[in-house]
Amino acid sequence: MQRDTPERLAADAVGIARAAELLRAGRLVAVPTETVYGLATRADIEAAVAAVFTAKGRPDFNPLIVHVGSLAMAHDLARLDGRAEILAQRYWPGPLTLVLPLRSGTAIAPAVTAGLPTVALRMPDHPALQRLLRELALPLAAPSANRSGEISPTAPEHVVRSLGAAVDAILDGGRCARGLESTVVALRDDGSWQLLRPGPIAGDELAQLLGPATPLADAAIEAPGQLARHYSPGKPVRLEVRKAADDEFLIGFGPVEGDCSLSAIGDLALAAARLYACLHEAAASPLPRIAVAPIPEDGIGAAINDRLRRAAA
Secondary structure (H helix, E strand, O other): OOOOOOEEEEEOOOHHHHHHHHOOOOOOOEEEEOOOEEEEEEOOOHHHHHHHHHHHOOOOOOOOOEEEOHHHHHHHEOOOHHHHHHHHHHOOOOOEEEEEEOOOOOOOOOHHHHHHHHHEOOOOOOHHHHHHHHHHHEEOOOEEEEOOOOOOOOOHHHHHHHHHHHEEEEOOOOOOOOOOOEEEEEEOOOOOOEEEOOOOHHHHHHHHHHOOOOOOOOOOOOOOOOOOOOOEEEOEEEEEOOOOOEEEEEEEEEOOOEEEEEOOOHHHHHHHHEEEEEHHHHOOOOOOOOOOOOOOOOOOHHHHHHHEEEHHH
């Protein structure tokens, strides 16, 4: 029988077992990560992956991140060189996605990689999803659990509002702690690397381990978050605003007070965690426009500003 709303699963043994049952059958389950909620399905079933693209209204040239439960699983799917091993040991589980050469003969559905010779891998740092991945022992394709181009979900209600019955179930892990999608790094065969998407792990920190990054040029989309327009609240967004107009919902930061504050004390980590919650609140407001206070480019501030510029595009 078709459900009007997703099945809501507690993040306990019973809920995780039910989520695993649905995923084994190729169904769609929204799962919590430390960054945002992901719309998960088996990465090795073409019809299941196609259902993710349909539910999200996602363009088929935009690859999906594959979530793995172990380094051994990552080795089964991709070729990891010494740099990848160093990054995985240091940052996994955590908010770092590695774009690596796809290993030949893997069962990953071609749509996951958008036909590219690379695959984006991440090991999430959320206890419920880690238990689910261990129980399944299967890689999960899991883009953010929202309609393509819209605000990313950091709470179960955001998933329901955006996807409704298009998702079979939601594994309720509460609000996401980080609230900002993972940093995405591509490691090239020639020894170079590129920052495809800024995130919680700053590019400067990665450069200390890998050396200077190679600048991005116009090329194929290799990972989520590279589209010029993304994270849209459906209203015009004005950035670096210290005083909002009467018809604007102001998202504040530091000394700039707002209708919703990212952090009154100027804490960038808190601002990252609250960014999408404030954008969701602004989108639901009767005010027709959104203004956002200035955010420093330091550290994770670069990733926050990346999301805001795309939301304003």
